[in-house]
Amino acid sequence: MQWDDWALYDNSGDIPIVLELGGKLMKQQELFKAKNPDLRASLAAMQRAAEFARRTALQPIPLLSWCRTAN
Numbered sequence: 643m644q645w646d647d648w649a650l651y652d653n654s655g656d657i658p659i660v661l662e663l664g665g666k667l668m669k670q671q672e673l674f675k676a677k678n679p680d681l682r683a684s685l686a687a688m689q690r691a692a693e694f695a696r697r698t699a700l701q702p703i704p705l706l707s708w709c710r711t712a713n
Contacts (some may be wrong), residue, residue: 649673649681651688658688 644654648652660673663681 649684651685653688653692657686657690658692660685 648664649660652657652661653659660670663673665674670685673685674682
């Protein structure tokens, strides 16, 4: 299998930033004009994934506890 497209994102903030794409520096406007439809959609997919991760991280985690009593 051969890959001929790749993207590197910085998703540490609210909006992912494209750092590199296919080996050269890219701007978001260039990403939206990419010939590959998967690359054009990748920024939106990263934004959805980041939002899902933030919502998941904010959910309270139920803690289960029990005690053992001596008989």
